[in-house]
Amino acid sequence: MMRDAKLWxxxxxxxxxxLVFLGLHMAIMHLDEILGIFNPAGGxxxxxxxxxxRGRTVFFPVTYILLLGAALFHGLxxxxxxxxxxxxxxxxxxxxxxxxxxxxxxxxxxxxxxxxASHTLATSL
Amino acid sequence: xxxxxxxxxxxxxxxxPNRDAAPHWEEYRIPYAPGMTVLDGLWKVKELHAPGLxxxxxxxxxxxGSCGMLINGKPGLACNTQISELGTSLVAVAPLPNFEIVxxxxxxxxxxxxxxxxxxxYILRDDVEERENPTGEFWQSxxxxxxxxxxxxxxxxxxxxxxxxxxxxxPSYSGxxxxxQAHRYNSDSRDGGFAARRExxxxxxxxxxxxxxxxCSRVCPKGVDPAKAIQLMKRELVLSFLxxxxxxCPSGLAKKPEGIGRREGIPEAPAPTV
Numbered sequence: 001m002m003r004d005a006k007l008w009x010x011x012x013x014x015x016x017x018x019l020v021f022l023g024l025h026m027a028i029m030h031l032d033e034i035l036g037i038f039n040p041a042g043g044x045x046x047x048x049x050x051x052x053x054r055g056r057t058v059f060f061p062v063t064y065i066l067l068l069g070a071a072l073f074h075g076l077x078x079x080x081x082x083x084x085x086x087x088x089x090x091x092x093x094x095x096x097x098x099x100x101x102x103x104x105x106x107x108x109x110x111x112x113x114x115x116x117a118s119h120t121l122a123t124s125l
Numbered sequence: 126x127x128x129x130x131x132x133x134x135x136x137x138x139x140x141x142p143n144r145d146a147a148p149h150w151e152e153y154r155i156p157y158a159p160g161m162t163v164l165d166g167l168w169k170v171k172e173l174h175a176p177g178l179x180x181x182x183x184x185x186x187x188x189x190g191s192c193g194m195l196i197n198g199k200p201g202l203a204c205n206t207q208i209s210e211l212g213t214s215l216v217a218v219a220p221l222p223n224f225e226i227v228x229x230x231x232x233x234x235x236x237x238x239x240x241x242x243x244x245x246x247y248i249l250r251d252d253v254e255e256r257e258n259p260t261g262e263f264w265q266s267x268x269x270x271x272x273x274x275x276x277x278x279x280x281x282x283x284x285x286x287x288x289x290x291x292x293x294x295x296p297s298y299s300g301x302x303x304x305x306q307a308h309r310y311n312s313d314s315r316d317g318g319f320a321a322r323r324e325x326x327x328x329x330x331x332x333x334x335x336x337x338x339x340x341c342s343r344v345c346p347k348g349v350d351p352a353k354a355i356q357l358m359k360r361e362l363v364l365s366f367l368x369x370x371x372x373x374c375p376s377g378l379a380k381k382p383e384g385i386g387r388r389e390g391i392p393e394a395p396a397p398t399v
Contacts, residue, residue: 003327003328004327004328004329004331004333005326005327005328005331005333005362005363005366006366007333008333008359008363009363009366009367012363081334081336084295084334085291085294085295085334086294087294087295087296
């Protein structure tokens with residue numbers, strides 16, 4: 001019975017996580033003149049040297065994974081709500097939940113692997 | 126609309142399940158008089174053109190909630206809507222959407238009433254004896270009253286349910302009226318039923334499908350704001366889920382005034398019948 005309340009609470013929590021980390025992303029990418037500490041090589045934030053420098057830290061890969069998880073949950077929960085509003089039969093409601101869960105887990109695994117791999121690559125350079 | 130108008134055209138959706146395969150529209154011209162409401166016009170149509178036309182109405186003053194219908198595309202009370210407010214001489218009247226039609230302008234409100242009943246829209250307390258055989262009044266301050274007062278103006282007309290886009294597509298969603306009323310009792314300082322209602326509200330009967338279109342509040346003829354009640358309810362439920370909600374005890378009995386006696390000649394109140 002608690003399922004809907006739990007999903008909604010996580011949805012709101014994921015929204016807050018997105019707000020914080022997406023805010024951080026925007027600040028790094030677009031306030032680089034002010035926040036130069038994330039661009040140790042100087043120049044543009046997406047210059048290779050800066051990307052490698054951020055990838056070497058533990059902080060950035062962790063935030064990438066957290067943002068990925070939050071964005072996937074927030075977005076897929078919203079998509080589920082839209083699909084449920086089409087009033088599908090009960091069996092399809094369950095199937096939608098399972099498919100979205102599997103898609104979310106798959107994309108999360110792929111994205112988390114990419115974040116870890118980039119960290120490994122950056123530290124080896 | 127001109128004050129000099131003498132006639133209005135009523136476009137009414139008819140449906141008799143025993144006779145018609147599908148609803149159909151009929152038009153009637155009736156004389157107009159200043160101050161005429163949509164309900165007055167319906168009576169005129171019945172008197173002059175369509176004696177078999179069916180609708181619900183009772184109080185004629187926006188109190189009973191019987192005459193909710195779709196008037197020129199917007200849910201509202203027929204008795205509370207002046208024809209002059211519509212800005213046109215064409216009055217299109219249909220039954221409230223999102224409900225089955227019993228006949229003509231009569232919607233089947235039973236799903237709404239059932240959803241309302243399930244969410245226990247009454248004061249719930251552990252002290253059953255005091256509830257059943259009251260010895261006094263439960264204390265409530267004016268500030269505590271303000272927490273739910275506007276939601277208690279609901280007359281259960283169903284206009285909010287007819288306007289709700291979520292209820293239109295998801296019949297398992299309780300809808301704005303039952304949820305607003307559940308919040309009305311959850312916010313009442315005399316009530317101790319939050320935990321009991323929470324069991325239902327945490328699930329699919331709860332407010333989670335509401336995406337705050339706000340149509341329920343826009344059409345409410347009593348100025349109740351069910352959309353606000355639903356958002357406040359979500360907050361309470363999330364806080365409760367996170368165990369951050371401060372549990373409240375229902376208020377106790379108010380002190381009886383001292384040193385005041387009954388004046389001579391005033392009889393005792395009759396024994397409660399309920």
